[in-house]
Amino acid sequence: MFDSLTQRLGGALSSLRSRGKISSSDIDTTCAEIHQALLEADVALAVVNEFIELIRTRSLAALPQFQSGTNQAQAVFEIINAALIEILGQQARRVRFAKNPPTVIMLAGLQGAGKTTLAGKLAKFFADQGNTPILVASDLQRPNAVTQLQVVGESIGVPVFAPEAGNGRGDAVKVARDGIAFAKSKQHNMVIVDTAGRLGVDATLMAEAIAIRDAVNPDEILFVVDAMVGQDAVRTAQAFLDGVGFDGVVLTKMDGDARGGAALSIAHLTKRPIMFVSTGEKLSDFDIFYPERMASRILGMGDVATLAEQAKKALDSDSAAKLESKFARGEDFTLEDFLEQLQAMSKMGSMSKMLGMLPGGAAMKKQIANLDDGEIVRTQAIVQSMTPLERRDPKVLNGSRRIRIAKGAGRAVSEVNSLVERFGQAQKMMRTMRNGGTPAGMPPGLPPGLPPGMGMGAGAPKSGKLIQKKKSKSGNPAKRALDERG
Amino acid sequence: MGLFGKIIAKIKGTADASTADWDELEVALLEADLGPTLSSEVTAAARAARAENAADAISQILRASLSSKSREILRTDSGPCAILIVGVNGTGKTTSAAKLAHYFAKQDAKVLLVAADTFRAAAVEQLRTWGERLDIDVAFGGDKADPASVVFDGAQQSMARQDDFLIIDTAGRLHTKDDLVAELGKVKRVVEKVMPVREILLVLDATTGQNGLAQGKVFAQAVDVTGIIITKLDGSAKGGIALAIEKALDIPVKFVGTGESIKDFAPFDPDIYIQGLL
Numbered sequence: 069m070f071d072s073l074t075q076r077l078g079g080a081l082s083s084l085r086s087r088g089k090i091s092s093s094d095i096d097t098t099c100a101e102i103h104q105a106l107l108e109a110d111v112a113l114a115v116v117n118e119f120i121e122l123i124r125t126r127s128l129a130a131l132p133q134f135q136s137g138t139n140q141a142q143a144v145f146e147i148i149n150a151a152l153i154e155i156l157g158q159q160a161r162r163v164r165f166a167k168n169p170p171t172v173i174m175l176a177g178l179q180g181a182g183k184t185t186l187a188g189k190l191a192k193f194f195a196d197q198g199n200t201p202i203l204v205a206s207d208l209q210r211p212n213a214v215t216q217l218q219v220v221g222e223s224i225g226v227p228v229f230a231p232e233a234g235n236g237r238g239d240a241v242k243v244a245r246d247g248i249a250f251a252k253s254k255q256h257n258m259v260i261v262d263t264a265g266r267l268g269v270d271a272t273l274m275a276e277a278i279a280i281r282d283a284v285n286p287d288e289i290l291f292v293v294d295a296m297v298g299q300d301a302v303r304t305a306q307a308f309l310d311g312v313g314f315d316g317v318v319l320t321k322m323d324g325d326a327r328g329g330a331a332l333s334i335a336h337l338t339k340r341p342i343m344f345v346s347t348g349e350k351l352s353d354f355d356i357f358y359p360e361r362m363a364s365r366i367l368g369m370g371d372v373a374t375l376a377e378q379a380k381k382a383l384d385s386d387s388a389a390k391l392e393s394k395f396a397r398g399e400d401f402t403l404e405d406f407l408e409q410l411q412a413m414s415k416m417g418s419m420s421k422m423l424g425m426l427p428g429g430a431a432m433k434k435q436i437a438n439l440d441d442g443e444i445v446r447t448q449a450i451v452q453s454m455t456p457l458e459r460r461d462p463k464v465l466n467g468s469r470r471i472r473i474a475k476g477a478g479r480a481v482s483e484v485n486s487l488v489e490r491f492g493q494a495q496k497m498m499r500t501m502r503n504g505g506t507p508a509g510m511p512p513g514l515p516p517g518l519p520p521g522m523g524m525g526a527g528a529p530k531s532g533k534l535i536q537k538k539k540s541k542s543g544n545p546a547k548r549a550l551d552e553r554g
Numbered sequence: 555m556g557l558f559g560k561i562i563a564k565i566k567g568t569a570d571a572s573t574a575d576w577d578e579l580e581v582a583l584l585e586a587d588l589g590p591t592l593s594s595e596v597t598a599a600a601r602a603a604r605a606e607n608a609a610d611a612i613s614q615i616l617r618a619s620l621s622s623k624s625r626e627i628l629r630t631d632s633g634p635c636a637i638l639i640v641g642v643n644g645t646g647k648t649t650s651a652a653k654l655a656h657y658f659a660k661q662d663a664k665v666l667l668v669a670a671d672t673f674r675a676a677a678v679e680q681l682r683t684w685g686e687r688l689d690i691d692v693a694f695g696g697d698k699a700d701p702a703s704v705v706f707d708g709a710q711q712s713m714a715r716q717d718d719f720l721i722i723d724t725a726g727r728l729h730t731k732d733d734l735v736a737e738l739g740k741v742k743r744v745v746e747k748v749m750p751v752r753e754i755l756l757v758l759d760a761t762t763g764q765n766g767l768a769q770g771k772v773f774a775q776a777v778d779v780t781g782i783i784i785t786k787l788d789g790s791a792k793g794g795i796a797l798a799i800e801k802a803l804d805i806p807v808k809f810v811g812t813g814e815s816i817k818d819f820a821p822f823d824p825d826i827y828i829q830g831l832l
Contacts, residue, residue: 179646
């Protein structure tokens, strides 16, 4: 997301960096570049103008101080970063919980924005934090929206209140009201009300949304908007604000290449913060929106904070503790542990997504996008095709066992061989660690023995290069110079 | 009065329109999602044509930027005409597939719908509900079935029934997911084992911004899109991105969806659309 915006801004800023001294005309050029980049990203014109004005005045005001400073481009960069954070809404806001449960969250938005999917994601997000949400199916318009919510609810283990089958029949207001009463009686501490999508100009449906609002008295109304939306977004958002009203914005489909500029506009013009972003088709592809991190991402500075959090979420759980206590008891690292670690890794999300959050990650987005996440799956398949005995003691793996495993996993025998070999190395490494040593080049937390190309990421230097550096210098100065250059 | 009426009237009224007036026109074009490039082109052309002819000049350049390809969907003489419905998530593919089926059925054509969106929860049921309401047969597979197998069965059924049209609703996919876009190619190839695919229609939400161009490019590259369906044109969005796509990719808009009712669907008429804009 925001990638093309990042690229355009990156272009503008690197040309700024190439200047020794920055003049006011350089600032004008940069501003013009950013102007075009923002328009192409669907940011509303009024917001673009305001943003540019902000950067221009601040940069020009800071210019006298710049002249003596060393890193002038960096100073402009920081001004832009600060302005972006301002536009994006300063601080992340959390959902306000009701003093007397249940906390009621109502979703509103255009058709196809992704409300029903989002309802599931929200429910999962809060359930994972120990809440007891219930979903209420008040979208009685779209055919089988109710069924969709039921399927979603079932897959995440969250109950769904759906007395009406929908498909254009039934009273959405009554469903919502009964849903709250039901939640109270079953002591759910949170209710998420999914409503029908509606156009900003549709007075009847807007009236229905208002009636639902008045019936359930929500603690938060979230306006769900597609990141790909265009210039009309601001008008639509305003219509919703004037109609049903909303307290926060949720951006969906942020995993595409949409630049999400309209979201900037909505947050800025309606003065309602962006609270969550949804970044994929899996129900766990969902996160709190942090303006600072987003600004960093737009400017290509990476989002290490989010990456670290996700790693923690996936890895700090029981498995690490279990592994530790296992070692303490003097047991060996087995293929079963290896499998568990792999599964924890894949829980963190796709490799490409994680690498994209690294500083400079945006620049190699294209290579990252085609990184093969299937490698983890294939490795898992091989391990899962082994018997418990084989997993505990790979030494028993003779030729015929390997052939059987390869057949079971649908891979070549050579892949089984290389996995076993890599695992052997990993096991050795783990033994060294247990005996107090730290093997070189092992990042903490990452499972050892990952398939080549995974784990350390595409950005890490190839080991071949490292070896080359250690090569002894030639006694011949000319040859040495050649070596060093090469 | 359309979107630009007020501004055009203003430009007309002044003997010598000021830069500010032209800027206002450009802003209006931008706000219709025509994009910065097309907007400035149109403004420049209108400006060159002098103020009194601004309306004509704008309508002319807009028309010139449209694709010259046919907007018809051809009935084939022998065997069903297969139509693949593709697009990103939430643009209205399933609804459009149903509307399109109804549109043909009204013309006494024999239609089969295929529910190949086996990914989104309840998408198959959504299409089947439409099928029941409209009395149109829907071919579908088991839960989480492979879309290619559902499509293959559907195509064979359609061939046996000697339908006029076979309309295939596929799962929404973001154009940035290479593997999912590649899967569309597979779906197409599978149909082609049974019959040629005549039309691949990209469903585009009228509220989409400049990202629509990226969508159009990727889908066109992957499966050779033959036409566009613009949906949700009944809102305040003008769908100007469709013009930008027609110009950049030479893919004609073939249908428009203008509401939630099954009747709110019609072939795209460029004249009416441009008149509506002006």
